[in-house]
Amino acid sequence: MSKPNDLVQGTLDLLLLKILALEPLHGWAISLRLRSVSQDVLQVSEGSLYPALHKLEQEGWISAEWKQTENNRRAKFYSLTTLGRKQLDSEAANWQRLSAAISRVIQLSEV
């Protein structure tokens, strides 16, 4: 199964950190948010979402807490830790540098 819109390797972490930096969310809400903010361009396979979240949790970048949702179900809410904030900053800076560099290369006019 080809996935033309597969995420650039490693950027899923960045996206998840960024989304959680805005507000604590549970997994389902994160997947909805990913879809809506990227206007369906970035399709994260739901299968790889949870391993990624658990990895971030084990790294200590996000922490999880069981809370009630608005319709009274128990859900696992993830939120950014201070460590995760630092990680987000450095990864975001990295990404900016990288994408800026790539844009410059692409915009080179052919002679």
Next chain:
Amino acid sequence: MRIEHWSFTIPLRLRSLFRRDRLEQELDEELQFHLDHKIEEGIARGLSPKEARYRALRAMDGLTQRKEEIRDTRRIHWLTDFVDDVRYAVRSLRRTPGLTALVAVTLALGIGFTSTSFSGVDALIFRPYPVPHPGGVLSLVSTARDSNYDPFSYREFLDIRAHTRSFDGVIAHTAPGTVGFAADPADPPHPRTGMMVSGNYFRVLGVEPRLGRGFRDDEDQVPGRDAVVVLATDFWKNEFAADPAIVGRTVRLNGRNFAVIGVLPESFPGMGVFINPDFYVPLAMAPAFSTDPRKHFFEDRDDRELSLKARLRAGVTRSAAQNDLVLLAKGFARDYPELNRNRSAAVRTHFEMLTRTDTDASPWKFMVITGILALAVLLVACTNVAGLLLSRARSRTREIAVRLAMGAGRFRIVRLLLTESLIFACLGGIGGLAVAYANLRFFSSFTIPAELPSKAPFHMDTRVAVACLLLSLASALLCGLAPALQSTSPDLLHGLKAADVDVPGRKRLWGRNVLVVVQVSTSLMLLMAAFLMVRGFNRGLAEGTPFLKDRLLLVRFDPRLAQYSEAQTQHFYRRLTERVRLAPGVLGAALTQNPPLALEKFDSVTFVPDGFEMPRDRENFTSTMDTVDEGYFDTMGVPIVRGRRFLASDTADAPRVAIVNEQFAKHYWPGADPVGKRIRLEKRGGVPVEVVGVAETIKYRSPSEKAIDFVYLPLAQHPVPRMVLLTRTSGDPLQWVQPVKEVVRSLDPNLPMLQTRSYDDLYRYNAVDGPGAATRMVGALGAVGLLMALAGLYGLVAYNVSRRTREIGIRMALGAAPADVLRLVMGKGLKLVAIGTAVGLLMGFGVERLLKSGLFNTGGVDMLVYVVVVPSMVVVTMLAAYVPARKAARIAPTQALRYE
């Protein structure tokens, strides 16, 4: 950053480890929550509930795999896998308790014996000095043509200390010696161990006293001025009950008052291996202690009594230090050619000093040989375990094949199998510690009956425990890896088809056959070694100890301890023997410097034999000697084979006489009658001494020594201060201690009796118990090796039988008799025994050579070894093959055919 990171992650990992069920439940709930929403969404879009559910699961790309992926993110799977492996391994080992016990015991014996000899080798060769930076401490030795480890004289020490540039300090000490000690000047003196050291001794070694101070450098400058003493910790505890106010107290040493200035720390038991001093005094106090009375310690450049050690200066190489020292020695030879003929000097490491080869039957050699044999046992143990594991793994071929087919990685299964051998190794390691502990207890239970209390330096310490651990791990790998790799080779088809098949080709069986051959041959070698050692010791004892051993009381004296002059000493000894002879029940009394096989070093005499053509490059010879009085040969029972004994008429004024042993006579006057020949002391033209008798050659230093040259000189003509009184009694010699004590008291109440024991006691230790313990250890190694070989062989044949049960059934159904089956099954085992025996014989032959060159000096091939050991080995191994084979021959064909 790292630490901050851990503060987050460590609680998480712990949680993953210990709240596993809870985490699993939360994971399910979390994913279920997601799926529910996804399904709702699908239904809202108009899908049927079933379709919506299907799509939701599809979107997950396999729920189970994802869960597994998530579990992996917890970073503890290696641990949980390991725990699972251990659990699984334990379960499967418990299914075969017999095999497990066999393997564990095998490994325990192998590891235990190897650790024991490691402890011995460590204590005798490898253990560093108990001082800071022990590697920098080197020994300086004077060398001559026949000796490479000579001490230096006081004058030479001063010169070396003043002129060498390679060292951060040169220290000197005497050999530990007996000192008459009294805690209170009013008490009678007791013999204790003292040692004289240079003033810088503790400072250069880096030893800080726990109480008081060490010596000052200036305390060894003026002879006899500074009567100060530093105590060893153990001595302080035993003798003074660890009195904290000891510093400043006065004790009496050899009749002189000494002030206690310090107590050494617990960490410094002393620099010796076997003997360590109870207390230390400065070199300058030498006049109060036992130095050679015929020489002047502070003046004579050839009164070589000081061992030198030095700390290498930073940045100086050993060879530079060596050159430095040799240059100084050349200076000595130039300035004092008479005293330094053929003499040089050398720098030696601790290791080199411990592995010196100039002494007969050095204990370290024995330990190294035992260590090699113990390693051989461990090797047998490992091959045995490897063999057992191999057969186990092969009977699990199908199980492993199924696992591989289900997608388990090969590495994963190798890990599982290695975990099993690791468990064996742990069991073996624990057992090994116990075995080593028991062995060491056994060895240190010997008290060495020397005059100075000495300890067998073997004990359980961290070094031994670590060795044990490393050996266990190594053996786990050694015996587990090969079977694990072999049984997981990716040959699924064969594995799945049958429960237990022989994969085409004989390669695998070949490996097992080699194992059995190795076992049979190694244990044969071990048995031969054990047998040879027992026989070697016994023969040495039978041949060289014709003298009388029981009903002999030994008392050692050193009248110098009571400040006797030479004349007083000789007078004392004359009166002593006269009076003891008169005591009731005494059959004879005599004096000797050192009875045979009594653990003390013999003196040596330098001489030129008349009528012997000296080699061009030699000026004289040296021989071991003893000084005895006229009653010695009768009392000790040493046979005189020619000529006469010493007589009371051989006085100091009479012509000088000597008695030599047969070996000496054969050496210097082969074929001629030695009686009437002369030797000259020291040099050509020296004092002539006439040989008046020839004594039988006996064992002097150890029961396994070669026949050595030996000279006896009469006490009256060769006065020596330290002598042993031998009293032949009509009953238990210890009954005569009191009468002898009364005689001594009547002569001088202040003269200590240094060493009082029955000769039997001493002889038993030195010639019977000590070597006996050693041979018992090697014998145990041999027995363990044999046991293992038997288990290995039994295992092989039994395994073959079980593998061929079906075939046997068919053969029997077709009419084969049980005898045919027996022959079929046993044939293989016997062939291996034959090969193993042949190889073992060759190895045994090599070991015989090694033992004879290293430990015993018995010549010729010991035929009895081959006649006794080899056939019994063959018979026993055949039995090991017979038992399982017979079982095979008794199988009912119907049963065998149904056998899987």
